Amino acid sequence: MKRVRLIVEGRVQGVGFRWFTKELAIRYGLTGDVKNNYDSTVEINAQGEDEAIDEFIEKLYEGPNRFAKVENIRAREIEPVEKEKDFDVILL
Numbered sequence: 001m002k003r004v005r006l007i008v009e010g011r012v013q014g015v016g017f018r019w020f021t022k023e024l025a026i027r028y029g030l031t032g033d034v035k036n037n038y039d040s041t042v043e044i045n046a047q048g049e050d051e052a053i054d055e056f057i058e059k060l061y062e063g064p065n066r067f068a069k070v071e072n073i074r075a076r077e078i079e080p081v082e083k084e085k086d087f088d089v090i091l092l
Contacts, residue, residue: 003047003080010071012042020064025087028052035090
């Protein structure tokens, strides 16, 4: 079990990317959250099995639709959160 913080760069705001991320996270059995940042990136905290996280990141590059364009994903491992149960979309 690990937790990663991802910063997704590209055309990822205003294209349904957070909701796409939540659907993917549920599909891969991940917990955590996703939110838009003020610098036009999307921040994701995802927790789960190593293989599921790797596949999740790979699928994020596909984006939700033809309007989205993921140019880069920066990832770093962070401390896991005990007893987290859901994957949330944080609305600012």
